[in-house]
Amino acid sequence: MNNFVFTQKIYSYLLAAYRWYLLTPQRSLDEAYQAALQIKSIEDEHFNGQKIDVDSSSYSSSMMDYFELDLKKQLKIARMRLTEFRASRWFSNESNQKAARKTGIEYPSADIILEKLRFIDEVISKYTVADPEINSAIVTQPQIVKVDEVATQKSPAPLTTPSANKNIEQKLKPRRKADTTGVLPRSILGTISRLQVELDPNSEQDVVQSFRQAQRRTIISIRFILLLIIVPLLAHQLSKTLIVGPLISHFRQDETANVFINFEMEEEALAELQRFEERLKFENLIGLTPTLNPEAIEDKLKEKAAEIAEEFRGESANAIKNVFADIFSVVAFVWLLLVSKQSISVLKDFFDNLVYGLSDSAKAFIIILFTDVFVGFHSPHGWEVILEGISRHWGLPANRDFIFLFIATFPVILDTIFKYWIFRYLNRISPSAVATYRNMNE
Template sequence: MKSSVFSQKIYSSLLAAYRWYLLTPERSLDEAYQIALKIKEIEDKHFQGKKISPDSAMYSSSVMNYFRADLRKLLKNVRMRLTEFKASRWFSNESKQKAAIKAGIEYPSPTLVLKKLEFIDQVIDKYTENDLEISSETIVNSSINIADSSNNNQGDKVSKSVDNTENKPKRKTDSTGILPRSILTTITRLQAELDPGSEKDVVQNFRQTQKITILSVRFILLLIIVPLLTHQIAKAAVVGPVVEHFRSSESTQIFINEEMEEEALIELQRFEERIKFENMISDAPPLDPEVIKSKMEEKAQELATEFRDASSNAIKNVFADIFSVIAFICLLLISKSSISVLKDFFDHIVYGLSDSAKAFIIILFTDVFVGFHSPHGWEVILEGVSRHWGLPANRDFIFLFIATFPVILDTIFKYWIFRYLNRISPSAVATYHNMNE
């Protein structure tokens, strides 16, 4: 009896698996059809029934990256289901169809199958691999090119932006043509100006650029405001009470480094000398040593309270800065799309500058951080950081840092100019050398 029940379970399992196998073509086609409906729904809802592309709607690069990622997944799935459908149909034969009829399986009519396949082809045939490989720079570059067409120097700027986005090596035959490039760019500009739809394209791409600018400025403000707010909130609500709890007693150490102690002693000595000096110039009788001692004790207590608070504040700054760094890193991790938008925004700004402006910014930046007077600035910065964290200003470390880091930074600048800027904008490099001389 038990064996018969066990055999029936095995038979029912095998029958269910066989039915699942016979239903593979219908199941694969239905899944592909449902995925195609999802793609069509996105097109109708967000792109006015057109293909998912920056040319069909005005969205920022981060939003387009989101739609493009979903489209890539959906197209991959629908093609896999179609491949599964074709493979299962290829293995299907007349005997299997008869077995399906005996098992109670009814295949859809050929007309319904053809309609589903036709709909799927209409949806996915609009997309190619190039549509999925387009990066967020496409939106920015297109907006730059069309926006620059309204200027008098549109031809030169369009050629520069195209050259900047192309990474393929150019041959000599590609760099020269039968006609001068200025004539060709003039013809291109006239074609754009005579095109009836050029105004609409300019407005649309200007709005896209405006959205990118708003998103970038907002993200920059977040990068500044979030760490600062985190620092202040953590210092006031979390770190501050804990530090004050452990340093509330009068027996706690007043000075956390020797420099603070030396500064307090110098201040106390100056206070004593000031009392004596004021007494001498006021023609008053000599001060009683007890009076001087009482004033000195009062000043010493005042300095002790002041430097105890300064020590506590330095300890709070260390932990509050750790919270700020964590908040900054978390903001970067959850804002990858905003980082790509910000990169495009800076590329737009940098490539839109003139050669003299690029050279001016490079010279200003290098002279401030790696120039002749930069060691004094680095010394002030390092001393300020050490004071902020309550650390003693190690002169040996500061001098070693000044002797190495600006040199490394200068080498990186020169390599960047030689490796990248010389290829992207050689005229800016020539202007830089002329201004530097």
């Protein structure tokens, strides 16, 4: 009877989940439409139907910050839901539509869908090029002028004027440091750039603007890095606790489930039981414990064996849960990457400025540290520990042949890629850093 009730609950949950899946296109489109309506209402009420301009002088800075935050929130909702709408429509087919009609779901007509899509596109297209936060961090990248590190472009302008900013905004892909090389030595170009900045009457305003853009880029990058870490971990823990755990615990009964899912666990359990038996006999022989007859020793061994079996049964179930929870975690990570393309561009620019802005000695130090840890003489031991930990996490036996093959190939490939990066990019951008690296590595 309990199994029947549980089966009925599972069926109702699956049916509700299937209905939620069938309603995904309609729900996503409606949420994107509501977000576009929110943006349109702000435009009509406060900006006379025009685009929300963060540089507007009609409101104070605090009010513009409020509008900017609301705009950013609604734009993110609209874009995410449009992506979800396209993905769900791609998976939708005729059989799904028939199943939806059987469950009482009526999809809106094509005219209504196209009208909503047209309205959404009209609203968010105004902010496609100049997003108030992300695109401003992508388009204009502030550079700190140094005599020996900057001015790698043919026409150096680390701090641009407002007219230059407009020209830059027309180019959707900014040129990074690793994409260009200078004809003249960079020290001469850096001196010329510094003089241009010092003689520019608008340099103070440009410095403030550049600092704000750099601050936004840093905030976006750090926030996105934290999301890349926190979201998969939350997806893993929540799915393991709420979805995978209860299902595994129900279908894998403790009484009938296998205690061990691989031979390594069995060997570890036998070794632990053997150590317990030897310790028990040793303490009995030297008089640390009351004298035990063979029957008492056998009873204690049975209790210990049951305890070990329970422990490894739970460890086996936990390994199976980890496999499915990791799948949810990977899906959440990939989904976050798909809906955060602009944040990824900002993150690339952030690391580009961070890495290439270091001094030559700092670059050489990081290169040596990275290569010694991952492709150095002692790196095989680290890779072996990592692979064995992953195998134990998933409840798989540690295949020594696979581990040795991986250690023999992957660090070599990684070392080749890293050397190619040094030869292809770093040697062109900062040859002095390459020379410092070679001197420190000798």
